[in-house]
Amino acid sequence: MRITDRYIQREFFERPVLEVAEDLLGKTVVCKKGRTIIEGMIMEVEAYDGPEDKACHASKGCTQRTKVLFGPAGHWYVYLVYGMHWMLNIVTGNEGYPAAVLIREAGEWNGPGKITKAFGIDKHFNGKTATEETGLWIEDRGVIIPKYSIERTARIGVDYAGEWAKKPYRFCLLQNKK
DNA sequence: ACGATGATGAAC
DNA sequence: TTCATCATCGTA
Numbered sequence: 001m002r003i004t005d006r007y008i009q010r011e012f013f014e015r016p017v018l019e020v021a022e023d024l025l026g027k028t029v030v031c032k033k034g035r036t037i038i039e040g041m042i043m044e045v046e047a048y049d050g051p052e053d054k055a056c057h058a059s060k061g062c063t064q065r066t067k068v069l070f071g072p073a074g075h076w077y078v079y080l081v082y083g084m085h086w087m088l089n090i091v092t093g094n095e096g097y098p099a100a101v102l103i104r105e106a107g108e109w110n111g112p113g114k115i116t117k118a119f120g121i122d123k124h125f126n127g128k129t130a131t132e133e134t135g136l137w138i139e140d141r142g143v144i145i146p147k148y149s150i151e152r153t154a155r156i157g158v159d160y161a162g163e164w165a166k167k168p169y170r171f172c173l174l175q176n177k178k
Numbered sequence: 179a180c181g182a183t184g185a186t187g188a189a190c
Numbered sequence: 191t192t193c194a195t196c197a198t199c200g201t202a
Contacts, residue, residue, distance in 0.1 A: 046197070055197070057186095065186065083183030085198045102197055113198050157197050 008130070008138045013073035017092040017099035021047040022171050024090075025150060026143035029106050031119040032135045038119050040107020041143065046155045047169040048089070049099050055161035055169075058098030068127045069098035076136065078116070078126040085113030086122050090130060090138070104156070105172075149174045 008027065013020055030039040048056035057079070058069045068077045069091060077089040077100050089100040102112060109115045116122070121136065128134040152168040159165050 048197075057197085060187070063187075079197090080183095080185060081196055082198050083185075083196090087197060089197085104197085111198070155197070160196085 006139045006141065007132065008140055010072070010074035010129075013090060013092045013130075014094065015092065017047045017049045017101060018169070020090075020092045021045045021101045021169070022150065024101055024103075024138070025171055025173055026145040028139045028141050028143075029088075029103065029115075029119075030137055030139055031121070032132075033120065039139075040109060040115070040118075041141075042103055042106050042138075043175075044103075044105035044110075044170070044172045046102040046104060046171070047099070048102065049169065050093075050097060052164075053099075053161070054164040055155060055158035056098065056100075062098070066098065069100055070096060071127070074130050076125045076128050076130060076134075078121060078123055080123070081113075086116035087112050088116050088119075088121055088125075104170075145173065 024042050024045050028039050028041050051058050053059055057066045062070050068075060072095045073092050075091045077091050078086055081087055087102060089102045091100045093099045103115060104112045106115050109118050125136055130137045151172045151174050153170045154166050154168060155170045
C-alpha cells in the first residue's frame with residue numbers, strides 16, 4: 001500500500017475538534033527525517049475548542065503565537081511550555097475557528113513532551129502541513145477503536161481554566177492502566 | 179514534592 | 191521593561 005492511500009488528508013481535520021480528537025485514537029503519527037522513520041500509534045489526546053475555551057491558547061485572542069490555531073485545519077501547532085517541552089497539536093475545524101488536538105501519548109511515549117523529544121520536533125514544524133512534504137504526518141493503518149475502549153476525562157494541567165477545566169476533552173485508550 | 183528553564187501576554 | 195504564568199518531566 002502506498003503512503004498516499006493511507007495518509008490522512010485535510011478533510012479529516014475539517015470537522016469539530018471533539019470528533020477529530022476521538023477519531024485520532026488508533027491512528028499513527030509518522031516522522032521522516034532522511035532515511036530515519038519514527039512512528040507511534042496515538043493513544044491519548046486532548047481537544048482544545050475555540051475562543052471560549054479558557055484552556056485553549058486562542059482564548060487570549062489571535063496573536064503571533066496563536067495565529068496558527070486560527071488558520072486552516074491539518075496544520076501543526078507546536079509551542080514551548082515550561083521553558084523546555086515542545087507540544088504537538090494538529091489544527092482542526094474551519095479556518096477562522098481556533099481549535100486543535102494535543103497529542104499526549106503515541107507508541108511508547110507516554111507524555112506530550114516525550115513525543116516531541118523522541119521525534120525531534122520543535123518550533124520549525126509550527127504552521128507546517130501534516131503531509132509527506134514536511135516529514136511529519138498521520139496515517140490510518142486500519143486500526144479500529146471500539147467506543148467501549150475509549151475513556152474520556154478532564155484535561156491535564158489546565159486547572160486555571162475554571163469550568164472548562166472540568167470538561168471531558170481528554171480521550172484515552174483503555175489499556176495498561178494501573 | 180519540587181526545580182529546571184524560556185516564551186508569552188499583560189501590566190506598568 | 192518587567193513579571194507571573196505555564197497543555198511537563200526527571201529526580202527525590
